[in-house]
Amino acid sequence: MIEINDFSFKYQNSHETAISGLSLEIADGDFIGITGTSGAGKTTLTFALNGIIPQKIKGDFYGRILIDGKDTIEHEAEEFALSVGEVFQDIDSQMVASIVEDEVLFGLENFGIPHEEIGVRFEKVLNELGISDLRDREISSLSGGQKQKVAIASILALEPKYIVLDEPTGELDPESSRDIFNLLKKLNEEKGVTVVIVEQKIMLLCEYVKHLLVLDKGEKVFYGTADDMVGAIDKFKTIGINVPRVAELSSRLIEAGIYHGQVTLTVDDAEKMVKEIITE
Ligand SMILES: Nc1ncnc2c1ncn2[C@@H]1O[C@H](COP(=O)(O)OP(=O)(O)OP(=O)(O)O)[C@@H](O)[C@H]1O
Ligand SMILES: [Mg+2]
Structure with a gap:
């Protein structure tokens, strides 16, 4: 479980608070969708779910975030890297290799996955994302959508307990977006993987998630199931969310x-x- 207790954060070089007083529990096996307009604090929250904030990105941090009982203020981000996998919004900043195969293998080798398992996971994840034919390609030659699939593959290969994805379908066509959501749904239902996904396409989100979190100017303005949206529609429209x-x-x-x-x-x-x- 990830427990977020009255969490606020202000970036070091900023005057505005990026997240204010957020409390939320992410239970094991949950599938949470996060939406909100630009600057709402979605990415900031994802960085706090794996200790990048406050360990790597500095600022004023208030409250507490516990990942399976471990306080992110007291533990290095590396300690959470294998349990909370994140696909970054800026995927270029995530890429470490120049060839697709090396990119996916990098994490597997660095996190000490047993040698005999590496090949199996590698083939499986490329197959699941339909990118087996890209294995020898230069990452710089890929389309935005192909890069997104490689980034997702690299994280899924590590089989994290929690997977956090920050707008992973922005460059994908509707069909590929749906493929990603179907794969996440399968992992969630069959393997119990907890999924947290930031997504602008609210309709797609509502179809798949168990809970929806809407942020606006760093604050939680809605949290509930799709059914709880009754009565909140006007609020959604006021803050510029396309219902x-x-x-x-x-x-x-x-x-x-x-x-x-x-x-x-x-x-x-x-x-x-x-x-x-x-x-x-
Ligand atoms: N590295 C940073 N330094 C200073 N301020 C930042 C930094 N990153 C984000 N912010 C600010 O924090 C607030 C929340 O930004 P964040 O990136 O979390 O929003 P977001 O909801 O992910 O937006 P988008 O939909 O554009 O990705 C914004 O006001 C933004 O300007
Ligand atoms: Mg963002």
Whole structure:
């Protein structure tokens, strides 16, 4: 479990607080989506989930963050590197090698994964992400989307207990984005991996996550399930978050007492809802 207790952070060279008074529990096996407009503090929070803040990035740190009971103020970031894997928003800063194969093998070799297991994990993860054909390619020659898949592969290969992904689908087309979410869902359901993902595409997010966290100007403005969005739609719109139209429609119908089901997140579900209302 990751416990965040009244956490605030201000970067050393900044006057504004990037995160203010955030408390949150990330239970083992959870799948949390984080969204919010630019500058809301999403990346800052991800850096605090693995000790990079305050160990590598300095500033004024208040509150406590415990990763499986270990305080991130008292332990080096390296101690969390294998249990909390992060795919950075700026993937270029994550890349250490020039060839895809070396990039994925780097972590496996550096974290002392048994030799006989390295080959197996390597083949598996490339296969899962559909990038086996890229293994000999120069990373600098890859498209943004291909690079994102390589970055995700490098982290998944380490099989961390928690995986944190900061806008990993920004360069991907809708189909590839969905492939990534399906893979994360599988890891979450079958292996119990805890997933924390920052994503702008809220509709996609709502379809997959167990909990949604919305940040605005460093503060938690919403935390709950997709169903809890009923009643919060106006707040989402005020802070500039694009709520899926099908979610808005169903929320308004629930609020008005016209529909008695759950918030709809897909067009198919919205169609079923409308049919249900009409035939009632
Ligand atoms: N290295 C840094 N030094 C100083 N201030 C920073 C630094 N990184 C972020 N900030 C500031 O902290 C606040 C939160 O930034 P953060 O990057 O966490 O937002 P974000 O929600 O990830 O935004 P985006 O959607 O653009 O990625 C912003 O006001 C930003 O300007
Ligand atoms: Mg960010």
